[in-house]
Amino acid sequence: MNFSEFQNRSRLYVIGALEPEELEEFEKARKKFGKKAEEFITKCYALHEAFALSLRPAKASAAIKDRLMAMVRGKKEA
Amino acid sequence: MGPTKLIASTRRKPKKRVRLAKSRARPLTVAPQLEPGAPSDLDLMRGIQAEDPDALSQLYDRYNGILKALILRVIHNEAEADDLLQEIFMEIWNQAKNFSAQKGKPLGWMVTLARRRAIDGLRKKQAYARAEERLKNETEQQPDAWVHNATEEEIVLSDTRALIRKVIAGLPPPQQQAIDLAFFKGMSQREIAAKTNTPLGTVKTRLELGLKKIYDALKELRDEL
CATH class of the missing domain: 1.10.1740.10 (RNA polymerase sigma factor, region 2, helix turn helix motif)
Known part of the structure; x- marks a missing residue:
């Protein structure tokens, strides 16, 4: 696998779309390309942000934050 | 069922671009802008x-x-x-x-x-x-409800979002659908192929092409900001 193919696979990898047989080959290439591969994979995670930001924000129930903060403060005090 | 749409309409265009200051060597990111301070x-x-x-x-x-x-x-x-x-x-x-x-x-x-x-x-x-x-x-x-009900104001205020939406909306519908099923439904290529009655190789190509276009657009956006 050359680096261009690895880049294509990386974008599939970060969204969890690689098939098991591709994953094995991908991991071998990942080791082969080392740091360059890790840096590229990190960049690909920007796709996650992009997909989330492409959605119109939804309003959460006001009670959720109250419950969350009560749990967090309770846990911290425990 | 028709293709599920990943994203947005191109009907409303941002009225103006909100430019951010350049910074050096930042990783590729598309996070929204923050208030000063x-x-x-x-x-x-x-x-x-x-x-x-x-x-x-x-x-x-x-x-x-x-x-x-x-x-x-x-x-x-x-x-x-x-x-x-x-x-x-x-x-x-x-x-x-x-x-x-x-x-x-x-x-x-x-x-x-x-x-x-x-x-x-x-x-x-x-x-x-x-x-x-x-x-x-x-x-x-409600066809395209979540796509079209953003107000003009919201889009103008959220320039980054609008650009991302535009890029994704510009993909051919089969590529949008494949990405939507993979990202938002967690489907594998084989599952997408079965669901859409499409050859596995075609699904793979659609995913690769669509993701590359979005990635390249994000890179350009990053360079512009």
Whole structure:
């Protein structure tokens, strides 16, 4: 696998779309390309942000934050 | 069922571009703009790592809407989405020590975590059929509802978002559909092929081409900002 193919696979990898047989080959290439591969994979995670930001924000129930903060403060005090 | 749309309409164009100052050697990211003087996401993550509840409170205020939208897109149930949102922010609190700024931005980390939890939740409840039915009903009742009901103001205020939407909306519908099923439904290439009655090789090509176009556009956007 050359680096261009690895880049294509990386974008599939970060969204969890690689098939098991591709994953094995991908991991071998990942080791082969080392740091360059890790840096590229990190960049690909920007796709996650992009997909989330492409959605119109939804309003959460006001009670959720109250419950969350009560749990967090309770846990911290425990 | 027609192709599920990943995203947005191109009907409304941003009235003007909001430019951000250039900075050097930042990783590829598309995080929204902050008010001047507001703590950065990284500041807030560090606060959470130091067990400061106020930091979590601020991070919640900043991103609950985005994360809930993501969860809703996966599970299509308002009450379940609220419960899951709470669990996800609790996990952010509990797992903050595992966040590393070297490996990416806080928003990317949170979105990855939220997506995983939402897809797990969907699978655990074995709700594929129900969710698909709901999605089908929603699509029939309100075509493109979530796509078109953003106001002009919201789009103008959210320039980055508008650009991302435009890029994704510019993809051919089969590429949008393949990415939508992979990202928001957690489907494998084989599952997508079966669902869409498309050869596996075609699904792979659609995913690769679509993701590359979005990635390249993000890179350009990053360079412009």
